[in-house]
Amino acid sequence: MTEAATCRPPRPQAVYFFATCVVDQFFPGAGLDAIRLLEREGITVHFPENQTCCGQPAYTSGFHDEARRVARAQLELFPEPWPIVVPSGSCAGMMKHHYPALFAADPALTAKAVAVSARVYEFTEFLVTVLGITLEDRGGPTKVVLHTSCSARREMGVHLTGRALLGQLNQVSVAQQEHEAECCGFGGTFSVKHPEISGAMVQDKVNALRATGAERVVSADCGCLMNILGHAAWKDRQEGRTRPSLPGEHIATFLLKRTGGAQ
Amino acid sequence: MSEKPLHFMPTEGFRERSKAVVENEFLQKSFRAAMDFLMTKRAAQFPDADELESLRRLGERIRQNSLDKLPALLTQLETNLTRNGIHVHWAENADQANAIILDICKKHGAKRMVKGKSMVSEEIEFNHAAEAAGVEAIETDMGEYILQLAGEKPSHIIMPAIHKTKQQIAKLFAEQIPGVAYTEDVDALIQIGRTVLRQKFLEADIGLSGVNFAVAETGTLCLVENEGNGRLSTTAPRVHVAITGIEKVVEKLEHVPPLFSLLTRSATGQAVTTYFNMISKPRQPGEKDGPEEVHLVLLDNGRTQPYADEELRKTLQCIRCGACMNHCPVYTHIGGHAYGTTYPGPIGEIISPHLMGLEATATLPSASSLCGACGEVCPVKIPIPDLLVRLRSEINSKPGSGSPLQGQGAGYSRLMTAVWRGWAAIYANPAFYRLYSWLVSRFNWLTPAGQGGWTSVRTPLRPAPKRLRDLLAERE
Structure with missing residues (x-):
């Protein structure tokens, strides 16, 4: 066994999949691909039917009672001691880093929140640090660019795992964009409260991603993807392009496609 | 020079001001270039991530120690400064601070003042008070001097004139300084400024400066600067008045070197600044220079508000390095003036609400994508994003239902509260959520094409025709 393997937590038989409301409603394909990838690794994936949203939109907007109500409903979804895999850095960050403080007024709920947050993994983090996944690239040569969300990077500290996964695909070159660590300008309700600032930020981000000449952008966060792809498509429309100048997808979809599908 | 202080609500016109900058391609490019330069310089000063992290932890602990013991340290500072022969004054607000300084001017018949760079003097709008009292207060930091000539406010706390081009400065100098011809040669421009200011130093009868660290155990005022104007302002005139916020105190002299190092490396990417002044006494018998009288004005001006709250107190850890603005994508896009506050950028968004009240600043904490x-x-290690979220909650909660902050509930809206309550009612109830998400997916063709700010630069958001839970159900 390699040293890295011995440092890893024991490989679980089963996980919970917390899809997030954005994936459930806007990127269901990404959620399904993430689940398929986990299943291909021999993991039983449980999708709690009663899951809704982590509560982050209300939390970051300053409506904490409302965030607490929604978060409270999620605390009961994970009775078994399995890891909770979240295909989004920002929702994982909310559950891992803000749930305990959100319930600070109630010791019983705090304990519950701490128990949940300790088991939360961002999807790429789980593949790399828990499963130690090995990927075999079956696609042709291509160039992609990876956008890592700010929450994955700074809150979860998992900015290296997405790159590590793509690095295993020997026909995939990963482009380096300017200002890689800079926010895409999404920020939840920030994007509608301050559309001019958010708009300028996403424009810079899309320009930087496109300037790499990559065929597509991949990201482990659907919030950023909504913003980035939404602006790229808007710009294409403005400039009369019929083919998307910057297509993109969740990293789960890309990884699954490159490695031969669900099997 | 502007005639009147700019008393305005930062919240009013924030959107218009930021929009104007965002749409100005030239400003976009110049802010981006300036911030890239500063970020690169800072990064080069911290090549070792572990060293940076341990130094930041040390800086945090020193500042938290100062705040934990603040009342005692301020008393100790006053005792030791007084023992050293430095007069200590306390000001609750801007008016009191201005009155104290102008009173000192009056006592000494001082009409000509040279000023070292001081953001606290900007905060209290001292120059306007001085002008009204017939005291000529000249800014001697080159950036501040340029802004004084232009009648503008700083747009950055470390590099106040970062929004100005050399062409603008060349024009300004040619127009405002008698006998100066237009030149875009930066060295020549600096020399012009130096020549004017050198004369002002010689003529001044009082000097004003800020303070970076006030050491309680020794009664020492530390001043960090690069141009030597701070040293001249504090030594050449007969009287020196220093002004600082009450949070700038540190307990021990040994606390200064780590903070000094963090400050210069974070702010300008310098290992050390050109000047570091330690002021401990007025001129002593037999000494050849230094002021005959030294005063310190300790200003509250709203600082006791965050001090009273365990979480918000972290705001006061700030050592004013400006790194948060240099790394902020919002600041990079809108510049400092858009904020309408003395302190712009992320630190401005969390401290201005205490200095100016939440009514005037309700928009600022929302102007962040919380990118971290x-x-x-x-x-x-101020947890700025967490403090922004906290302030958002204080702003949006019903007046009287949050913490006792000035202007708490300033952004309370019954409609928004109802919207979020409705959202929570759906998302906290799995059955409601299933119904709601089923409806929006099946009727996704009803999604409006115009979605407010979102669709100003993006295609509309449209739910997928089938949810993930539908796709999973189909697999079985």
């Missing part, structure tokens, strides 16, 4: 870059670079 500010918190990541903060040399004293």
